[in-house]
Amino acid sequence: MTEQPHVEIYTKDDCPYCEMAKDLFDAKGIEYETYNVTGDEERFEEMIERTDGRKTAPEVFIDDELVGGYDDTKALDEDGELDEKLGIATADGGVEHRKLVISGSGIAGLTAAIYAARSNNDPLVLEGDEPGGQLTLTTDVENYPGFPEGISGPDLINNMKEQAERFGAEIKNGVIEDVDDSSRPYRVELSNGDVYTADAFIAASGASARTLGIPGEDELMGYGVSTCATCDGAFFRDEEMLVIGGGDAAMEEANFLTKFAEKVYLVHRREEFRAEDYWIDRTHEKVEEGEIEIIKNAEVREIHGSVEEGVDYVDLVRHPEGYPTDKLDDPETEEFEMDVGAVFLAIGHTPNTEYLEDTVVEMDEAGYIQTVGGKGGGQTETGVPGIFGAGDVVDYHYQQAVTAAGMGCKAALDADDYLETAEIEAEEGTTEAATGDD
Ligand SMILES: Cc1cc2nc3c(=O)[nH]c(=O)nc-3n(C[C@H](O)[C@H](O)[C@H](O)COP(=O)(O)OP(=O)(O)OC[C@H]3O[C@@H](n4cnc5c(N)ncnc54)[C@H](O)[C@@H]3O)c2cc1C
Numbered sequence: 325m326t327e328q329p330h331v332e333i334y335t336k337d338d339c340p341y342c343e344m345a346k347d348l349f350d351a352k353g354i355e356y357e358t359y360n361v362t363g364d365e366e367r368f369e370e371m372i373e374r375t376d377g378r379k380t381a382p383e384v385f386i387d388d389e390l391v392g393g394y395d396d397t398k399a400l401d402e403d404g405e406l407d408e409k410l411g412i413a414t415a416d417g418g419v420e421h422r423k424l425v426i427s428g429s430g431i432a433g434l435t436a437a438i439y440a441a442r443s444n445n446d447p448l449v450l451e452g453d454e455p456g457g458q459l460t461l462t463t464d465v466e467n468y469p470g471f472p473e474g475i476s477g478p479d480l481i482n483n484m485k486e487q488a489e490r491f492g493a494e495i496k497n498g499v500i501e502d503v504d505d506s507s508r509p510y511r512v513e514l515s516n517g518d519v520y521t522a523d524a525f526i527a528a529s530g531a532s533a534r535t536l537g538i539p540g541e542d543e544l545m546g547y548g549v550s551t552c553a554t555c556d557g558a559f560f561r562d563e564e565m566l567v568i569g570g571g572d573a574a575m576e577e578a579n580f581l582t583k584f585a586e587k588v589y590l591v592h593r594r595e596e597f598r599a600e601d602y603w604i605d606r607t608h609e610k611v612e613e614g615e616i617e618i619i620k621n622a623e624v625r626e627i628h629g630s631v632e633e634g635v636d637y638v639d640l641v642r643h644p645e646g647y648p649t650d651k652l653d654d655p656e657t658e659e660f661e662m663d664v665g666a667v668f669l670a671i672g673h674t675p676n677t678e679y680l681e682d683t684v685v686e687m688d689e690a691g692y693i694q695t696v697g698g699k700g701g702g703q704t705e706t707g708v709p710g711i712f713g714a715g716d717v718v719d720y721h722y723q724q725a726v727t728a729a730g731m732g733c734k735a736a737l738d739a740d741d742y743l744e745t746a747e748i749e750a751e752e753g754t755t756e757a758a759t760g761d762d
Contacts (some may be wrong), residue, residue, distance in 0.1 A: 329410060331386045334371040336381040340460040340478055341555050345382040347455055348397060351497050354410055362558070377632050379559050380546045386410070393546060398453045402499050402515040422448045424739055425512050425522040427500050427679070429724050430457020432715025433528035434484040435732030436739075440526075441491035443740040448520065449488070450498040450512075450739025452676070456481040457530050458716070459725055463580070468725050470592035480725070498738035500529075505683040505708050522745065523710065524739045527680060527693055528732055529721075530716045531673030535727040536568070540627030540638075541669075548635030549627060553577035553668045557584050566591060566638060568624055573650050574670035581668065582615040589662065591619045594646035621646040627667055637663045675717045685711055693718045704735040710746070712738050 331349060335342035335358050342358075349356050361381060375383050384391040386409050391397050400406040424440050426433045429451040440447040459465065459477035466474035475642040486493060500520060504511040509521040533551035535541055537649055540551055550556040553567070557580060565585040567578040570592035578590045590607065597604055610616040622642040629635040641648040643657045651657050675691045685706045686694040693713035696705045705713040714735035715728035 328354065330385075331410075332385040333368070334360045334381050334383040335360050337362040338463060338558070339381055339555055340456075341552070342382040343478060344460065345384055345394045345397055348394075348401065348497060350411060352407070352410065354412075378546075379634065380550075380556055387593070390481060395453070398499075399728050401497065402453070404516045407516075412720070419511075419519045421509065421520060421521045422446065423522070423743060424508075424524045424525045424526065425450065426528055427518055428452055428457060428528040428530055428676075428715070428717075429455050429481075429485065429495055430528060430530045430715060430728065431459055431481070431484065432530070432717075432728040432732035432735070433457070433526070434481065434488050436526050436528055436714055436736040437488035437493035437495070437732075438484065439733050439736030440739060441488055441493040443736065445524075445736075445740060445743060447488075447493045447736075448522075449493055449495040450500055450514065451495060452499050452529060453531070454532070455497070456485075458673075461554055462744065464575070465725060467601045476536050500679045503681055503683055503687070503711075505711060508710070510710065524712070524743055525710065526704075526712045526714060526732075526735045526739055527677070527685070527706075527717055528714045528728075528735070529676040529679075529744055530728075531675045533669065534672050534674055535669055536624070536671065538624060538626055539618060540629065541633070544627055544635055544667075547631050548629055548665065549667045549669070551669045553580050553670075557581045557668075559585065560634075560666040562586050563586050564589065564663065565666045565668065566624070566662065566664045568592075569670035569672070570594065570596075571598040571670070571672065572600055572603050573672075575599045575607045577668050577670045577756050578616055579603075579606055579610060582610055585615075587614075588616045588621055589664065590616055591624060591640065592624045593621065593648070595620055621648065623647075623649050624667070625649065635664060635666055637661050638667060673716065673723075675720070679718060683711070684708055685713075688720075690720065692720050701741065702738055704731060704738045705742075710739075711740055712742075742757040 333356050359367050384397045424445045424447045426436050426447050426449045429449050437449045459481050462477040464474050465477050499515045501515045502513040509523050512520045561584045564587050565581050566589045568591050577587045581588045594698045622640050624638050624640050628637050628641040641659050643651045648657050677691045685708050695713045695718050697703050712735040714731035716723050
């Protein structure tokens with residue numbers, strides 16, 4: 325019998341990615357040891373030493389070899405290399421058929437799974453590289469109906485997973501790489517080589533955090549640059565922190581970071597914010613208390629620092645009419661530097677629809693799926709019969725948990741109608757053929 329390799333995970337408190345790393349190994353039935361670095365200086369130093377200076381959790385080791393953070397572990401899993409390292413790789417090249425495949429275990433995918441399971445459509449949910457979706461990145465969800473005191477994002481998602489599984493939904497790790505709609509059943513290929521065929525498919529793959537593409541951003545990602553304040557904010561306690569963005573997420577992150585930061589700077593490239601009034605008001609309260617400073621009409625052009633020391637300072641430009649990088653030659657454009665210890669990007673999301681690019685599912689310029697919409701049944705239908713869209717991957721406007729859940733419900737009901745009609749048509753076809761034979 326092969327011995328299971330020794331898996332170690334450095335974690336910290338309130339760390340959704342740590343939970344996701346643990347879930348990944350749990351799903352494979354692999355045991356691991358965890359070391360929580362929160363409040364444990366010795367462990368924290370040990371982690372930094374073993375990872376050559378990385379200051380983010382989780383950090384995963386297999387047999388004393390550094391795998392990296394959650395993204396690295398996930399990437400290895402997608403290539404099938406993680407299973408090889410864990411000694412659980414199979415040579416199974418078989419194709420499994422499912423009635424309904426759902427891409428994504430965010431709130432849209434899980435709501436669809438609950439409804440589809442209750443309609444006996446035997447849904448398979450493939451989690452993608454962000455199991456639980458965006459809500460796993462937030463500590464407090466205060467506007468989801470039914471929770472007067474609010475609920476944490478991970479708790480809400482875990483409850484929904486439990487609820488979906490209770491009705492028979494299967495939830496699996498797996499990133500969909502390609503959907504082939506040229507014949508039926510549809511063929512769904514995963515990045516780890518697994519293949520499913522599906523009678524119906526619900527795309528609920530949400531949207532991913534955007535980055536700026538500026539110098540220093542990639543190099544320092546995980547070393548002071550982050551797209552998740554709730555995950556990494558506590559690592560930069562008592563430092564000055566900079567949040568980039570002007571929507572709800574930017575304001576929520578800026579407010580959250582005041583728990584740890586010496587001061588938070590909120591940099592926005594124009595004068596008006598896109599955020600809800602609620603968040604604007606809360607942010608202005610923090611401005612009055614001296615905890616947040618808003619820098620409008622400004623953009624960060626470069627992040628300076630090193631892997632060893634983290635972020636040192638950033639270069640910015642500002643123009644009174646906003647969008648200063650488009651006006652670099654304008655004499656009114658002012659260049660300046662700011663010393664900060666961490667930079668958090670909160671500049672929106674890109675819909676995760678690459679796996680649909682070879683299909684005839686229609687998408688808009690930004691990649692959001694086009695569905696029928698309107699008031700009657702079939703609102704979540706795409707142009708391809710049997711393929712439906714739900715949640716943030718369709719809806720670039722509302723992008724709320726409750727709206728995503730609502731669309732997930734509609735998609736499952738639409739898929740159920742489609743599958744029932746297809747079944748009746750198939751039966752009628754069989755009966756006609758049988759009659760013809762008589
Ligand atoms: C920090 C933060 C705080 C928020 N707070 C609130 C709040 O308080 N209240 C509120 O209503 N909303 C909040 N939101 C918005 C809310 O989280 C989203 O509107 C909601 O999560 C959208 O759900 P979704 O299921 O459509 O997509 P997502 O949550 O984005 O989930 C997408 C899922 O698809 C998967 N996926 C992606 N690509 C693939 C692929 N190729 N194959 C398989 N799976 C794939 C991902 O792994 C993920 O599981 C917040 C968002 C953020 C970022």
